[in-house]
Amino acid sequence: VPTTLTPVVAKLPKDFLWGFATAAFQIEGSTDVDGRGKSIWDDFSRQPGKTLDGGNGDVATNSYELWKEDIALLKAYGVKSYRFSIAWARIIPLGGRNDPVNPKGIEYYSKFIDALLAAGIIPFVTLYHWDLPQALHDRYGGWLNREIVEDYTNYAKVCFRAFGGRVKHWLTMNEPWCVSILGYGRGVFAPGRSSDRNRSPEGDSSTEPWIVGHNVILAHAYAVKAYREEFKSTQRGIIGITLNGDWALPYDDSPANVEAAQHALDVAIGWYADPIYLGHYPEFMQEMLGERLPAFTTEELAVVKGSSDFYGMNTYTTNLCKAGGDDEFQGRVEYTFTRPDGTQLGTQAHCAWLQTYPQGFRALLNYLYKRYRLPIYVTENGFAVKNENSLTIEQAIQDHDRVEYFRGMTAAAVAAIVEDGVDIRAYFPWSLLDNFEWADGYDTRFGVTYVDYATQKRYPKESAKFLAKFFRENIANDLPKYREPPNLQS
């Protein structure tokens, strides 16, 4: 796997999709209008201490009302596609298969999809980006209960029926590792369950994340089965899952740390990708967890294996991996950005977990393509500039570190395509707008568009201009204008 980048002439395939990504709970607000049911993030984010700045999702970027402005922005940026998510609790307020469908929820997304298509923008739809209907959590424990497989499949079918004539790109789930580990292991995301009694009154971090992960895989797989059997022949779309996962570099050449890097990938990515693409959990996870890792029946495995038409990839950074520690959620591996010689891997973002390292993106693209052998859709990639929230708007829109991040990442993607032969079909920077950054609240900004929360006015940042120009020039529609590519080694 190459770890350095050489200059390349930028040229992307003609039907390459690019655009920006968002998620319903992070942008919509209007949590109690038009018959929406509660999601697990509603009350969680309103509880004191759950978000850094006390922010919640009640208003967010008010995109539920300002959706026409969002589409105007997308149009101005010249995107081909827009990745957004549907809020399950707007479609089926109580969530379950025997609960009523909310016509106003269907109507809302329906008019939104129509408006995107009228603007020439391809909808790329996530069915689940973490906003589980609260009623399902209360009724039977949500993702902890296998009941959810039937309820999620029913919800997915309602969406295929209502929107599948117009939506041809579907993602079942966003980042199941986060759903399981952050929601039921570390307890930092809704529903906030954890063995840590300072954090949560209930939960068992040693068992629940693995059960949740198992049920997420099954729900994904049975929804895809339903799509393929009942909708695909007429609707002719593609469907898959998107996984988070960052490149893992051994801290040094010691065999223990080389092995640690693979263990990190096994738990961050292989936990989901191996069953879905290869038909089994990683051996390392079975060793690490023993009986705590649920098993698939033969019938289930037949549904799970091959249940994604493509590899959906969300990636942000690279971790240096050291063997040791007992954090099962990272494969008993310690992460650091500090090299043995004391230097940093890249530019530090506002979030502790994120530094810029484009070489790692290229390496991960190669690793995934070689291991899973499917076209890759990069459905998230982004950067939060340090202390951006304390800058003036005029300062914040000069987001130099984010531009450098995207300059590196786009060059790495092009190098992977052109030089390494990786089949990459899409690239969606996260995010169209600054928005509700989950446990970070509004303190962390990932947008290429600045949102002034006092007025809800939107201001394009330099990074938006950089990306718009990059894709305008490099998608080989007719005659690409070649330009000198950035040399990332300098």
Ligand code: GBH
């Ligand atoms: C994505 O997750 C999400 O899909 C998106 O909604 C979000 O806004 C965006 O990233 C920016 O964060 O060990 O508790 O510090 C990114 C993947 C994986 C990044 C877990 C943070 C460390 C969490 N995330 N990771 S923690």
